[in-house]
Amino acid sequence: MGSLFSKKSTPKSRVTEQDQAVLKLKQTRDKLKQYQKKIQLNQDKERKLAKQCLDQGRKDKALRLLKKKKFQDGLLEKTDNQLDNLERMVSDIEFAQCEIKIMEGLKSGNEALKELNAIMSLDDVEKILGDTEDAVAYQQEIDAMLTGTSIVEFDEEELEGELDAMLAAEEESKMPDVPVSGIDLPEVPEHEVGEGEKREVKERPRELVAG
Numbered sequence: 001m002g003s004l005f006s007k008k009s010t011p012k013s014r015v016t017e018q019d020q021a022v023l024k025l026k027q028t029r030d031k032l033k034q035y036q037k038k039i040q041l042n043q044d045k046e047r048k049l050a051k052q053c054l055d056q057g058r059k060d061k062a063l064r065l066l067k068k069k070k071f072q073d074g075l076l077e078k079t080d081n082q083l084d085n086l087e088r089m090v091s092d093i094e095f096a097q098c099e100i101k102i103m104e105g106l107k108s109g110n111e112a113l114k115e116l117n118a119i120m121s122l123d124d125v126e127k128i129l130g131d132t133e134d135a136v137a138y139q140q141e142i143d144a145m146l147t148g149t150s151i152v153e154f155d156e157e158e159l160e161g162e163l164d165a166m167l168a169a170e171e172e173s174k175m176p177d178v179p180v181s182g183i184d185l186p187e188v189p190e191h192e193v194g195e196g197e198k199r200e201v202k203e204r205p206r207e208l209v210a211g
Contacts, residue, residue: 018093018096018097021093022090022093022094025086025089025090025093026090028086029083029086029087029090032079032082032083032086033083035079036076036079036080039072039075039076039079040076042072043069043072043073046065046068046069047065047069049065050062050065050066050069053065
């Protein structure tokens with residue numbers, strides 16, 4: 001029964017002091033803008049009134065109205081400067097809040113990364129990789145026993161040499177064949193050749209080319 005009449009805990013407000021400060025600054029900014037509008041309306045009225053006074057020949061009153069307008073111009077300039085300061089402060093606070101959120105996000109991410117790294121160390125990774133290699137090698141041995149074949153080990157240098165030989169054979173096959181048929185080559189004499197025979201052997205290829 002007591003729990004039925006117990007007071008409910010009020011949820012904690014998410015509004016921070018910085019949020020309240022920004023809200024007050026914006027409220028002040030809005031009041032200044034309203035004040036500016038009020039001054040501008042008064043200036044429009046007094047400008048029209050000063051013109052009427054000039055038309056009526058009441059120069060002194062028109063002059064006083066213009067002085068008042070000049071004073072109000074100074075007030076508008078001051079309120080413009082104050083508005084600029086308020087806007088700048090609001091922007092600075094909001095930007096600082098964004099920076100805080102970014103830092104909090106980076107901090108949370110760093111802590112999460114540390115926890116993940118703590119779960120799996122470098123020694124664990126090396127052990128897992130080693131176990132994986134052993135498991136693969138063991139599986140290959142089992143496959144070799146079941147299929148009746150031995151594990152084939154490849155020599156990288158031998159494979160590269162075979163590949164180079166294949167490429168060389170392919171390049172040689174692309175080269176054009178040199179025709180040798182139809183050319184009557186001189187026979188090689190078995191005895192010592194004299195000067196006259198040497199001259200005849202040298203001139204015979206020329207005749208073949210000319211023919």
